[in-house]
Amino acid sequence: VMFCRLRTHQWCFIIFNIMLFHALLFGGDLLEEYFLHSLPVTYTDMKILKIREKARKLDMDPLKTNMSKSYIISSSEVCSDREVFLLVIVCSSPENNTRRNLIRRTWGNVTGIRGYAVLVLFALGKAASEAIQLDISEESQKHGDIIEGNFLDSFENQTLKTVMSMEWTVTFCSTARFILKTNEEMFVNIPSLAEYLLSLRTHLEDIYFGRVIHQDMPDRDPQSQSFVSLSQYQEEYYPDYCSGTAFVISQDVARKIYIVAKETPVLVPPDVFVGICAKNAGIIPIQSSRFSGKKHIRYNRCCYKFIFTSSEMKDELFKEWKEISDGRDCTLLETYYGLVSCRVLTYFDKFKHFNMETIKNEALHFTN
Ligand SMILES: *[C@@H]1O[C@H](CO)[C@@H](O)[C@H](O)[C@H]1NC(C)=O
Ligand SMILES: *[C@@H]1O[C@H](CO)[C@@H](O)[C@H](O)[C@H]1NC(C)=O
Ligand SMILES: *[C@@H]1O[C@H](CO)[C@@H](O)[C@H](O)[C@H]1NC(C)=O
Numbered sequence: 001v002m003f004c005r006l007r008t009h010q011w012c013f014i015i016f017n018i019m020l021f022h023a024l025l026f027g028g029d030l031l032e033e034y035f036l037h038s039l040p041v042t043y044t045d046m047k048i049l050k051i052r053e054k055a056r057k058l059d060m061d062p063l064k065t066n067m068s069k070s071y072i073i074s075s076s077e078v079c080s081d082r083e084v085f086l087l088v089i090v091c092s093s094p095e096n097n098t099r100r101n102l103i104r105r106t107w108g109n110v111t112g113i114r115g116y117a118v119l120v121l122f123a124l125g126k127a128a129s130e131a132i133q134l135d136i137s138e139e140s141q142k143h144g145d146i147i148e149g150n151f152l153d154s155f156e157n158q159t160l161k162t163v164m165s166m167e168w169t170v171t172f173c174s175t176a177r178f179i180l181k182t183n184e185e186m187f188v189n190i191p192s193l194a195e196y197l198l199s200l201r202t203h204l205e206d207i208y209f210g211r212v213i214h215q216d217m218p219d220r221d222p223q224s225q226s227f228v229s230l231s232q233y234q235e236e237y238y239p240d241y242c243s244g245t246a247f248v249i250s251q252d253v254a255r256k257i258y259i260v261a262k263e264t265p266v267l268v269p270p271d272v273f274v275g276i277c278a279k280n281a282g283i284i285p286i287q288s289s290r291f292s293g294k295k296h297i298r299y300n301r302c303c304y305k306f307i308f309t310s311s312e313m314k315d316e317l318f319k320e321w322k323e324i325s326d327g328r329d330c331t332l333l334e335t336y337y338g339l340v341s342c343r344v345l346t347y348f349d350k351f352k353h354f355n356m357e358t359i360k361n362e363a364l365h366f367t368n
């Protein structure tokens with residue numbers, strides 16, 4: 001009865017608020033779509049053109065035998081003679097066998113979507129101890145999904161691991177149409193990501209998308225583990241890059257990055273390195289808000305069926321995975337409600353986190 005009595009301007013106000021709420025919550029998604037379709041760009045820079053030409057002509061076939069010798073475990077056959085639609089490379093640490101098993105039993109247990117093959121592999125560096133190395137060899141024989149590079153798996157060597165992933169892809173899996181690079185702390189919804197990739201009909205080249213980090217600055221604190229000195233990187237800002245938690249590239253981008261990486265010996269974090277290589281090859285990162293970046297998205301079944309990733313997944317992943325993959329679809333309304341609720345709750349978490357940090361800093365200030 002009350003609704004009937006509302007005046008026009010009151011209705012306008014309500015509708016305006018509903019629209020504002022949705023624009024704030026979902027505006028990013030719409031822009032992202034727009035940018036993905038505004039490609040491709042024409043390149044005039046000679047350096048970029050040369051790199052792209054080199055990438056097009058790249059032939060790894062003669063190098064295959066030699067290449068497989070430079071890995072401790074090369075798994076060089078897992079991708080040969082098959083059409084892979086989506087290759088998923090999960091960067092993992094040698095010790096973290098429990099985590100890999102959890103992924104194998106949950107989100108990583110996908111071999112195809114609608115007849116398109118999906119392949120999930122783990123990328124490791126060399127283990128620090130002989131005992132762990134033996135475990136890894138055993139694990140590799142059992143599951144056949146491990147790539148182990150010939151470098152020590154340390155914090156500083158993570159960029160090497162990313163470069164290795166690119167090298168492995170262009171050498172041993174050159175038929176993979178898309179490559180998702182992620183790491184072991186993530187939850188990835190492969191079906192929803194693959195469905196999205198299948199829906200892209202045009203511009204299947206130069207794809208580099210994920211959660212874009214804009215105007216990030218190098219860590220100039222000499223005490224920090226991720227310290228980047230001026231000699232390592234001179235400029236004030238990094239170019240835009242996709243968060244290393246999870247991003248997708250197309251095969252041609254893997255080739256371009258591989259070509260540039262050989263000529264760009266910079267010591268920066270792995271995701272920044274990919275961003276620098278992409279920029280030098282004339283590739284623009286594309287933002288997708290369905291990637292979480294470093295955020296943990298609060299669990300909600302219908303929300304998790306829609307998003308691509310969430311960070312900091314705990315071990316209860318198994319229970320949640322069963323619920324997500326039980327085959328029950330979400331209606332449009334349920335998805336809508338799920339998205340609104342998990343987005344609002346995630347903002348709330350971020351806000352709480354932010355406030356806790358501020359309180360802690362204030363307290364430190366006070367005690368000092
Ligand atoms: C492979 O390595 C050997 C020795 O390191 C070298 O002689 C040979 O030319 C290499 N083959 C290719 C195709 O590069
Ligand atoms: C993967 O899923 C299939 C059923 O889809 C199941 O039979 C199999 O045991 C699962 N694998 C693992 C390692 O849990
Ligand atoms: C990176 O790997 C190389 C090759 O194994 C090794 O010599 C080097 O010490 C590693 N760097 C760090 C910082 O662990």
Ligand SMILES: *[C@@H]1O[C@H](CO)[C@@H](O)[C@H](O)[C@H]1NC(C)=O
Nearest residue numbers: 093095096099184185186313
């Ligand atoms: C294994 O991975 C999980 C998730 O990223 C992490 O929380 C844990 O600390 C890791 N454990 C080791 C031994 O690296």
